[in-house]
Amino acid sequence: MMTESRNVIHSVDARVTRVNHLEADQHTLVLEAPAIAESATPGSFVHLGVNADPAVMRRPLSILWTDRKDGTVEVLYKVVGKGTEELARVREGETLPTLGPIGRGFQVDSDRDRPLLIGGGVGIPPILFLAREIKDHASPLVVMGSEIPFPFASRPSTIRVPGMPDGVIAGMDLLEDWGVASRLCSTQGYAGCYEGYVDAAARMWLETQASGQREQVIIYTCGPVPMLEAVARLAREFDVPCQVCMEEYMACAVGGCAGCTVPVLGEGGWAMKRVCVDGPVFDAQAVFPAETRPL
Ligand SMILES: Cc1cc2nc3c(=O)[nH]c(=O)nc-3n(C[C@H](O)[C@H](O)[C@H](O)COP(=O)(O)OP(=O)(O)OC[C@H]3O[C@@H](n4cnc5c(N)ncnc54)[C@H](O)[C@@H]3O)c2cc1C
Ligand code: FES
Numbered sequence: 001m002m003t004e005s006r007n008v009i010h011s012v013d014a015r016v017t018r019v020n021h022l023e024a025d026q027h028t029l030v031l032e033a034p035a036i037a038e039s040a041t042p043g044s045f046v047h048l049g050v051n052a053d054p055a056v057m058r059r060p061l062s063i064l065w066t067d068r069k070d071g072t073v074e075v076l077y078k079v080v081g082k083g084t085e086e087l088a089r090v091r092e093g094e095t096l097p098t099l100g101p102i103g104r105g106f107q108v109d110s111d112r113d114r115p116l117l118i119g120g121g122v123g124i125p126p127i128l129f130l131a132r133e134i135k136d137h138a139s140p141l142v143v144m145g146s147e148i149p150f151p152f153a154s155r156p157s158t159i160r161v162p163g164m165p166d167g168v169i170a171g172m173d174l175l176e177d178w179g180v181a182s183r184l185c186s187t188q189g190y191a192g193c194y195e196g197y198v199d200a201a202a203r204m205w206l207e208t209q210a211s212g213q214r215e216q217v218i219i220y221t222c223g224p225v226p227m228l229e230a231v232a233r234l235a236r237e238f239d240v241p242c243q244v245c246m247e248e249y250m251a252c253a254v255g256g257c258a259g260c261t262v263p264v265l266g267e268g269g270w271a272m273k274r275v276c277v278d279g280p281v282f283d284a285q286a287v288f289p290a291e292t293r294p295l
Helices: 034-039 082-087 121-134 173-178 198-207 225-238
Strands: 010-022 026-032 045-048 059-062 065-067 072-078 095-102 114-120 141-145 154-156 170-172 181-186 217-222 242-245 261-266 269-274 281-283
Touching (some): 034 065, 034 072, 059 072, 059 082, 072 082, 114 121, 114 225, 121 173, 141 198, 154 173, 170 173, 181 198, 225 242
Parallel strands (some): 114 217, 217 242
Antiparallel strands (some): 010 026, 045 059, 170 181, 242 281, 261 269
């Protein structure tokens, strides 16, 4: 219906059709927004009014899932401050001013059929959306890390992941149901999780891949900056391409204020790029190259 709307940012008053309150002040919200659902891709995001007041500054949230049949978009967020606190008070049936989908999402390389998807903390949503989009034509491994309880059910995985130490068996329920390999990581001692960070778990798997197999690997990642830097280093070391999804502070979120710029290394040297519309997904080695970033 709206295929011509790719790259168009829709401004809608979206009705909240479902809210779900999870452990550790994490919440999901389903919004009725057919035009946004139609053209959203993994890595794209919505800029969401946190209440019905259009004067209150919006907050950017990645799209977790879309349901094109129902015309809905779902987000998953953690309360960290005033805006997300306000959002957690929203009830089903209310409407929220919503802009979306915004940004250039992950560019799927369909020639590399062993994608490694790495999500950390509030960076997990776009990784799950991507896993759903590519699961039928690739064999992804999804590695996710959290220092608070995971916002989804997990169970001992029946899918073997080479390189994982004994006892590292926790996988996400939904991914297991889809037949997608996953492993969970945390330093909090959660049962079945790898005791450490996602990049260390990813390294153990990469080390089991022969050079011919590595040619089929591509890394897609989203999470806090130190995690993205570590994953970019790992990708460089193993010589695999890597795309990072950045979460910067944002004001307008539509390319007008330059409030979200980051230095990105291109063929002509360093340039400032807007995370909201030039990203949020960038080539990892352009954002976190071996050479030092300018101040
Ligand atoms: C493209 C994009 C996608 C995002 N997707 C998600 C998501 O799917 N789920 C989710 O929970 N959060 C996501 N975020 C982060 C989310 O937008 C912020 O947590 C939120 O705006 C904080 O608003 P607040 O008013 O509650 O907190 P504030 O009072 O503004 O800040 C509270 C704390 O959060 C930190 N913070 C605020 N904004 C950011 C940011 N952009 N990046 C890093 N730290 C920040 C501040 O340092 C402060 O410590 C995303 C951000 C971007 C830019
Ligand atoms: S937030 Fe205004 S240009 Fe990106």
